Amino acid sequence: METISSATWQALQLLLSGDTALWEIILISFRVSILAILLATPPALLMAFMLAFGQFPGRRLLIAIVNTALAIPAVVIGLTLYLLLSRSGPLGEWRLLFTQTAMVLGQIALAFPLLVAMAHTALQAADRRAWETARMLGASRLRAVWTLMYEVRFGLMSALLASFGRIIAEVGASMMLGGNILHYTRNIPTAIALETSKGEFAQGIALGLVLLLLAFALNLLLHYFQGKGQIAA
Amino acid sequence: MNELIFHQLSKHYGKRCLFTELTLPLIAGQCLLLTGKNGAGKSTLMRILAGLDKPDQGEIQADGKRYSWRAYRPQLQRQILYLHQQPYLFEGSVWDNLAYALTRGLPRSEQHQQIEAIADWAGLTALLMNPAKRLSGGEAQRLAMARALLRKPRALLLDEPTANMDQAARLLTLEMLEDLKRQGLRLMVASHDPDWFQAVTNQHLAL
Numbered sequence: 307m308e309t310i311s312s313a314t315w316q317a318l319q320l321l322l323s324g325d326t327a328l329w330e331i332i333l334i335s336f337r338v339s340i341l342a343i344l345l346a347t348p349p350a351l352l353m354a355f356m357l358a359f360g361q362f363p364g365r366r367l368l369i370a371i372v373n374t375a376l377a378i379p380a381v382v383i384g385l386t387l388y389l390l391l392s393r394s395g396p397l398g399e400w401r402l403l404f405t406q407t408a409m410v411l412g413q414i415a416l417a418f419p420l421l422v423a424m425a426h427t428a429l430q431a432a433d434r435r436a437w438e439t440a441r442m443l444g445a446s447r448l449r450a451v452w453t454l455m456y457e458v459r460f461g462l463m464s465a466l467l468a469s470f471g472r473i474i475a476e477v478g479a480s481m482m483l484g485g486n487i488l489h490y491t492r493n494i495p496t497a498i499a500l501e502t503s504k505g506e507f508a509q510g511i512a513l514g515l516v517l518l519l520l521a522f523a524l525n526l527l528l529h530y531f532q533g534k535g536q537i538a539a
Numbered sequence: 540m541n542e543l544i545f546h547q548l549s550k551h552y553g554k555r556c557l558f559t560e561l562t563l564p565l566i567a568g569q570c571l572l573l574t575g576k577n578g579a580g581k582s583t584l585m586r587i588l589a590g591l592d593k594p595d596q597g598e599i600q601a602d603g604k605r606y607s608w609r610a611y612r613p614q615l616q617r618q619i620l621y622l623h624q625q626p627y628l629f630e631g632s633v634w635d636n637l638a639y640a641l642t643r644g645l646p647r648s649e650q651h652q653q654i655e656a657i658a659d660w661a662g663l664t665a666l667l668m669n670p671a672k673r674l675s676g677g678e679a680q681r682l683a684m685a686r687a688l689l690r691k692p693r694a695l696l697l698d699e700p701t702a703n704m705d706q707a708a709r710l711l712t713l714e715m716l717e718d719l720k721r722q723g724l725r726l727m728v729a730s731h732d733p734d735w736f737q738a739v740t741n742q743h744l745a746l
């Protein structure tokens with residue numbers, strides 16, 4: 307019991323004193339996950355748009371595939387990318403394994419289906435009259451798309467936040483693809499896993515607190531956006 | 540010249556025929572009243588005229604030439620504006636909604652002048668900075684009308700415009716319709732409550 311309370315005390319000190327090793331890990335986590343979301347969002351939005359409004363053969367199949375992809379565990383995605391990127395794998399020549407780029411790729415693969423599924427739901431709730439009105443008032447297709455996205459922006463924000471929450475706290479893929487290298491690919495979840503297995507609780511608890519705080523903030527925002535979305539609808 | 544006549548319009552859903560071989564002229568400065576029970580096909584007909592929904596068949600006689608509905612659809616979408624029964628107003632203020640309809644790249648002073656003029660005409664001047672989604676039924680309908688007019692259409696089709704209005708708002712709408720007729724616009728009004736529009740009606744079509 308004493309170890310836990312003293313470790314927690316140490317953890318708070320680490321956080322508040324701006325411990326560089328600790329904050330470096332936090333920075334890496336955010337950099338990788340934000341980059342992954344930024345890269346995944348445009349194609350995900352495009353696909354959600356096609357699923358919501360497009361009429362093409364295989365649309366239903368594609369929706370089923372996206373929903374299935376949602377249920378794939380992170381470690382399986384990690385394993386698949388690992389096999390692709392490993393020395394003897396088909397993409398081995400890119401030398402990406404155990405780099406931040408590999409982690410970004412893994413997190414994109416994790417975020418993409420969730421982004422598509424949630425953005426699809428948000429866009430489906432959009433009113434057909436919004437599109438028709440925009441077009442009747444002379445908007446180009448592109449501007450009408452933009453208008454429609456703006457009308458459902460709270461739903462789209464929820465998709466971004468939920469996806470970010472999913473990837474920033476995820477251990478399996480990051481561990482396998484990044485390799486948990488200090489100063490480089492060690493992020494919050496892999497550091498927690500490593501420090502804990504070494505019996506070093508203070509840093510683990512500190513990083514856990516960061517994730518907890520983040521989850522809290524994300525949930526507050528989600529709640530806010532979902533409430534907004536309902537009022538607007 | 541300057542004619543706009545639909546010929547041989549037909550539409551069915553499943554086994555049900557809404558109208559067949561309909562001829563329908565839209566005459567400058569006149570108002571056509573479209574009546575019929577709920578589900579008779581009033582909205583569908585108007586949406587076809589505005590190029591939003593496809594007819595089974597149909598032709599358009601415009602400015603001395605005859606076109607198929609398909610070939611003329613882009614022009615229909617530009618020239619004939621349909622106002623939904625519940626107008627859709629975008630996020631933002633009344634001003635933003637009016638500005639949306641203006642051609643991009645218009646000089647700012649020109650923009651302001653056009654918006655202020657149409658807002659004045661529609662009695663929306665005091666509401667310009669209000670959020671559009673909070674307007675009353677009558678105000679929303681007037682904003683939708685004003686916004687559509689900024690596109691300078693040849694025809695305006697109003698779907699049950701007085702459905703969500705009180706007495707005063709209805710009278711105001713009638714006055715606005717009269718004024719539009721004087722300006723030479725082609726009007727069409729769908730209503731299941733035709734008495735209201737007798738005063739502005741030139742032709743009557745019952746579905």
Ligand SMILES: Nc1ncnc2c1ncn2[C@@H]1O[C@H](COP(=O)(O)OP(=O)(O)O)[C@@H](O)[C@H]1O
Pocket residue numbers: 552557575576577578579580581582583584
């Ligand atoms: N997309 C559609 N698919 C099948 N039936 C439709 C569709 N749109 C409208 N209908 C049917 O066509 C009929 C006419 O509808 P509508 O034009 O809205 O009538 P009104 O405006 O006169 O009340 C209704 O019976 C409606 O159910």
Ligand SMILES: [Mg+2]
Pocket residue numbers: 581582583624698
């Ligand atoms: Mg109707």
